[in-house]
Amino acid sequence: MKPKITIAMFVYNEEKHVGEAIESLLCQTYRDFQFLILDDVSTDHTPQIIAAYKKKNKRIRYFQNEKRMGYIYNYRKTYELGGKNADYFTWAAGHDVYHPEWLSHHVEVLQKYPEVVMAYPLTVRIDGQGKTLPVKSDVFETFGLSAPQCALTVAAHGKNFGNMIYGLLRANKIPEAGIFRYFLLPDVLFLLELSLHGTFKQVKRKLWYRRYVDLFSIERQRRIAFYKHPWYLRIPWPVTNSFAIFWYQVLVSKQNDFYIRYIATQVSILFFIRSLPKLQRDSRIIGKYVILPYLNLSQKLYKKYDEYRSFIRNMYLIFRFAAVSRLGKFILHLSKNIYDMYVFLTRNIKNSI
Numbered sequence: 001m002k003p004k005i006t007i008a009m010f011v012y013n014e015e016k017h018v019g020e021a022i023e024s025l026l027c028q029t030y031r032d033f034q035f036l037i038l039d040d041v042s043t044d045h046t047p048q049i050i051a052a053y054k055k056k057n058k059r060i061r062y063f064q065n066e067k068r069m070g071y072i073y074n075y076r077k078t079y080e081l082g083g084k085n086a087d088y089f090t091w092a093a094g095h096d097v098y099h100p101e102w103l104s105h106h107v108e109v110l111q112k113y114p115e116v117v118m119a120y121p122l123t124v125r126i127d128g129q130g131k132t133l134p135v136k137s138d139v140f141e142t143f144g145l146s147a148p149q150c151a152l153t154v155a156a157h158g159k160n161f162g163n164m165i166y167g168l169l170r171a172n173k174i175p176e177a178g179i180f181r182y183f184l185l186p187d188v189l190f191l192l193e194l195s196l197h198g199t200f201k202q203v204k205r206k207l208w209y210r211r212y213v214d215l216f217s218i219e220r221q222r223r224i225a226f227y228k229h230p231w232y233l234r235i236p237w238p239v240t241n242s243f244a245i246f247w248y249q250v251l252v253s254k255q256n257d258f259y260i261r262y263i264a265t266q267v268s269i270l271f272f273i274r275s276l277p278k279l280q281r282d283s284r285i286i287g288k289y290v291i292l293p294y295l296n297l298s299q300k301l302y303k304k305y306d307e308y309r310s311f312i313r314n315m316y317l318i319f320r321f322a323a324v325s326r327l328g329k330f331i332l333h334l335s336k337n338i339y340d341m342y343v344f345l346t347r348n349i350k351n352s353i
Contacts, residue, residue, distance in 0.1 A: 003087035003107065005033035006171070008078035010071070011094035012040040015049060016128070017211060018094045022053050022060075025092060030104035036082040039064045040074055046094075070227040075180035089171040096166075097126070097209040105203050106168035116143060117198030118191075120160075120167030121207035128213060138163075143201040148263045154195040155270035161188045163210065164200060173197050176255060182230055183244055184221050184237040192267060193249055196260055238275035242268045 007025055011018055025035060037050050037060060047064065054060045063081060065074075075091060083089040088110055092098070102121065109119040125133040140160045142150040165187040177193035180186045191200075214220065222233065232240050249256060249264035256264065 002032050003111070004085065005030075005088045005090075005103070005107070006036055006082035006086040007033055007090055007092050007103075008036045008038070008082050009092040009094055010038040010040060010074035010078055011042060011046055011050070012068075013042045013044045013046060014094035015042075015044040015046045016095070018046055019049050019053075020130075021092065021094050021096055021098075022050070024096075024098040024100075026053075026057055026059070027100050028098070028103045029100050030107055033059065033103065034061065034082060034086070035059045036061045036078055037063070038074055038078050038081070040070075041065050041068045068227065070225050072180050072182055072186055072225050073227055075186070079174060079179050083171045083174060086171040088168050089174060090168045091166055093166060093210070095211045095213055097130070097211070099205075099207040099209075101205075102207040103168070105205060105207060109201055109203060110168060110170060113143070113199075113201065115199050116201045117170045117173045117194055118164060118167045118200045119203060120164050120200070121203045121205055123160075123163045124206045124209045126209045126211050128211065130209075130211075133212070137206065139202060139204075140164075140200075141202040142195065142199045145199060147196075147260075148266075150199050151192075151195040151263050151267050152270060154192060154200070155267040156274060158188075158191070158195075161185075161191055162216075163208075164191055166208070166210075167200075169194075170198070176253075178244075178248055181244060181248070182226065183241055184218060184225065184233065185241060186225065189241050189244060192245060192271060193264075196249060196256070196264055196267065238272055242272035242275070245271065 009021070009025075014021070022035075022037075035057070037054075039047055039050060039062070041064070050060075050062055054062045061082070063077075065077075069077075078091065079089065088107065090106075099121075105121070106119040110116055122137040122139070124137065125135045127133055138160050140158065142153050145153060173194060176197050177190050179190070181189055183189055218237070222229070226233075245264060245268040250261045250268075253261070
């Protein structure tokens with residue numbers, strides 16, 4: 001039985017490239033999919049272009065917002081419209097170009113490997129005229145790693161978040177990762193949470209041509225992500241996003257067992273440590289009186305790394321000999337994970353210095 005697949009695209013003023021993007025998706029060799037397009041009140045000719053394609057192809061379902069809502073709302077709305085009854089789901093950008101075999105290769109991966117929750121390809125960067133940019137395609141995946149290694153690797157070393165978010169996803173896992181939460185860098189937050197529920201696999205073929213039209217910046221995210229700014233945007237995003245992982249995956253989740261909650265706690269800490277150095281140049285009080293003192297403390301902690309590592313390792317060996325009961329085995333397992341977590345933390349501290 002063929003899986004139900006939804007491709008969801010939301011657009012805003014994409015008249016220059018939306019036709020090419022739609023054509024590349026309609027020309028996929030794997031043709032059994034639903035194509036959903038949501039317009040966020042474009043002020044150019046984007047609606048007319050989409051309407052013309054809808055008349056020619058019955059697979060297209062076209063929706064329009066009543067007012068400008070911002071991209072986080074649009075991610076959530078498109079999943080609500082087309083993802084709940086799908087087996088596989090993907091978000092598509094209205095200015096990118098997709099290789100004709102993009103969908104077939106990713107469907108093959110998800111069908112073959114049930115532990116994979118997201119598959120994405122090598123990326124080719126193009127400019128506004130479609131010319132290839134001399135940028136190397138990054139390689140990153142967690143395929144083959146155990147559940148805790150997968151999540152911790154994404155938190156400590158993850159990259160390509162802006163590419164991975166446009167991969168093919170298992171639709172039933174998307175709600176477990178919060179779809180898209182109302183935070184800055186919601187794609188990063190989503191993928192960190194998703195990594196707790198499966199592995200990521202990269203198809204080693206150049207199947208996606210990503211068009212770079214605007215440079216990334218936190219301020220640009222603030223402008224286009226929200227239709228109403230939440231109060232907590234005043235707090236630095238490493239704090240809010242790390243707390244969000246802990247809140248939703250550890251405290252609130254009804255599906256996660258104790259072990260996933262435990263790993264989620266480590267992920268929130270790792271992500272917090274990894275993100276802090278990016279705020280070193282913050283001119284606000286938080287940068288001067290919190291970030292820099294933290295980095296100084298991290299440097300001192302790293303110098304004592306061998307001493308602390310030996311202590312934790314010795315404690316682990318003691319518990320190993322004591323593991324003759326259920327309680328002993330639990331303590332053994334816990335101590336080993338504390339040791340592994342400490343290794344991850346200190347490695348990231350070293351990279352932050």
